[in-house]
Each structure stands twice: as structure tokens, then as C-alpha cells.
Amino acid sequence: MGDFFIYAIGVGLILWIFFQTVRIVPQREQFVVENLGKYQKTLSAGFHILIPFVQKVAYKHTLKEQTIDVPSQSCITADNIAVEIDGILYLQVQDPYLASYGIQDYHYATSQLAQTTLRSEIGKIELDRTFEERTTINSQVVEAVDMASNPWGVKVLRYEIKDINPPATVRDALEKQMRAERERRAVVAESEGEREARINVSQGQQQEMINVSEAEKLKQVNEAQGKAKEIELLAEATAEGIRTIASAINSPGGMEAVNLRVAEQYVKEFGNLAKETNTLILPADVGNIGSFVATVTTAMKTINSEAPKSSGESL
Numbered sequence: 001m002g003d004f005f006i007y008a009i010g011v012g013l014i015l016w017i018f019f020q021t022v023r024i025v026p027q028r029e030q031f032v033v034e035n036l037g038k039y040q041k042t043l044s045a046g047f048h049i050l051i052p053f054v055q056k057v058a059y060k061h062t063l064k065e066q067t068i069d070v071p072s073q074s075c076i077t078a079d080n081i082a083v084e085i086d087g088i089l090y091l092q093v094q095d096p097y098l099a100s101y102g103i104q105d106y107h108y109a110t111s112q113l114a115q116t117t118l119r120s121e122i123g124k125i126e127l128d129r130t131f132e133e134r135t136t137i138n139s140q141v142v143e144a145v146d147m148a149s150n151p152w153g154v155k156v157l158r159y160e161i162k163d164i165n166p167p168a169t170v171r172d173a174l175e176k177q178m179r180a181e182r183e184r185r186a187v188v189a190e191s192e193g194e195r196e197a198r199i200n201v202s203q204g205q206q207q208e209m210i211n212v213s214e215a216e217k218l219k220q221v222n223e224a225q226g227k228a229k230e231i232e233l234l235a236e237a238t239a240e241g242i243r244t245i246a247s248a249i250n251s252p253g254g255m256e257a258v259n260l261r262v263a264e265q266y267v268k269e270f271g272n273l274a275k276e277t278n279t280l281i282l283p284a285d286v287g288n289i290g291s292f293v294a295t296v297t298t299a300m301k302t303i304n305s306e307a308p309k310s311s312g313e314s315l
Helices: 002-021 096-101 106-122 127-132 134-152 168-250 254-276 289-314
Strands: 022-025 029-035 038-043 046-049 055-062 066-076 082-093 154-165
Touching (some): 002 022, 022 029, 029 096, 038 055, 038 096, 055 096, 066 106, 066 154, 082 106, 082 134, 096 134, 106 134, 106 154, 127 134
Antiparallel strands (some): 022 046, 029 038, 029 055, 066 082, 082 154
16 A cells, blocks of 8 residues: 555656646647746747756746726816727737736736727827717827837727716716707708708709790691691692693693583583572673683683793793
8 A cells, every 4th residue: 555655656756847847838839837936938839858956937928919908097188078988909919028027917007008098098088089089099098009019019009998988967968969959960961861852842943844845846837847748738739730721721622611611501500690699690691601611712812822931931
């Protein structure tokens, strides 16, 4: 039993020495090694062997980006309004040696520095601008904290304000102001809509009147052109009829046909005249129809003989 106990103690001692000797550093981490309390080297990712009881890992640092929650704090604006502001700070260790020996706790230091810088920046602007100038405030905090953390081997990447909480009275006033602004915008939008509607209606009526007048003008032009074309066609038809009649008269037997037609029309119209009225106008020589027809025939011959002369003169 005593031998087993001694054996167990020996195995435990060997394991302890082994774990003190062998060090495996994970990816994106670095270990700071001290030799009898004095800095000796920085171990990067991989497998390493240390001298037991002489060398030890004093600090372990991650090279990943770290997030620090900056506690809420009261800040006084330029117009003397107290607001509660909290934020998030993003940083990264770039030099493990400086992060180990440059400062005792860089997390606490950067958080406190971010708070003091934020109070200073908020005190330069008024409350209304704190909501609009978030990006500017964030960049100023990053610039100030990063400059101060350079000796610590820490790089401040960015700072983001999470919440800005003004007092309840100020929130009520802001809500009333926002409500009034929204109501004003609604009234303006409604009036703009009514104005646009009136403009659209008037423009529509104007365009309608223009279209009606244009249509009326086109209608009148078309009617005038139609009447002119009708007169032209009637004149051409009449002239063609006259030319046809003249040609028929000058053809063999044409004059006799005209005499017969005139005599028929004379008798017909004379008979109609007797039917339609009690008053009858008689020619001087009722029975001499032939003399009337001869007179008409002589007049037509005179017209036919003068027509070629007129044509020659016009030429």
C-alpha cells in the first residue's frame, strides 16, 4: 500500500512537470513567458517547451477583436441637460508585451477613458444635436482613446453609442415637438395635395377646351373642303353635260331632236299651266308652235356659232 502511494505521487509529479513544461498556444493567441520573474519571450500559436520551475507563462492575450461594454453614465450637454448614455468599445491587442507590462488592466483603463472622453464631447453640443451627431461623437471618442492606448499595445477600432436617455420631462417636450412637427407636415402635405389637384383639374379643363376647339376647327375645315369639292364636282358635271349636249346637237339629226324636245316641253308646260291656275297667259299666236320652235332653234344656232369665236379669242 505504501509503495502504491509513493508510485501515485511520483506519477502525479511527473504529470505536473510535464504540463508545466509543455505549452500549446491556440490560434490567434499569444503567451508572455517570464524567466524567474523577468520577461523572456512571447509565445505564438503552436507547441512550446518551457523549463520547469524557471520559466512560466505570466500573461495570456487574445489577438481577436474584443468587445467592452461601457457602463451608462450621466453626461451634461451644452444646454445643461443631463442625459444617460452607454456604449460599446471595440479594441484589439497588437503588442502582448505592452499589454502585459504597460498597464495593469487595459480593459478597465480603456472603458474609463471612453467614459471621460464621451462626457467631454457631449458637453460641447446641445441636446438636439446629440441625436444627430452620433457618428461624429463616436469618431472623436475612438480618436482620443486610441491615442491614449498606444503605449498599452492596444488598438481601439471603434466606439458605438447604444442609447441616449434624456430626462422624462425632456422626453415629453421632445415628443410634443415631434408631434407638432408631424402635424405641420401633414397640413403642408394636404395643402400641397389640394393645390396639385386643382392644378391638374385646371390643366385638364384647359386641355379639354383646346381639344374641343381643335376638333371644331378641323370639322369646319373638313366641311369647307367638302363643300368646295362638291361645287367643283357639280361644275365639272355641268360643264361635261353642256359639252355632251353641244356635241349631240352638232351631230347629224341633233338639231331636229332639239326642235322636237322643245316642242314637247312647250306643249307639256303649257298644259300644266292651264291645270294649276285659273289665269292663263297665252302667246300672241297660240297655234303657231312651229314659229316658237324656230325662234329657239335660231337662238341656239347663234350660240353655237359664237362659241368657237370666243374660244379662238381666249386662245
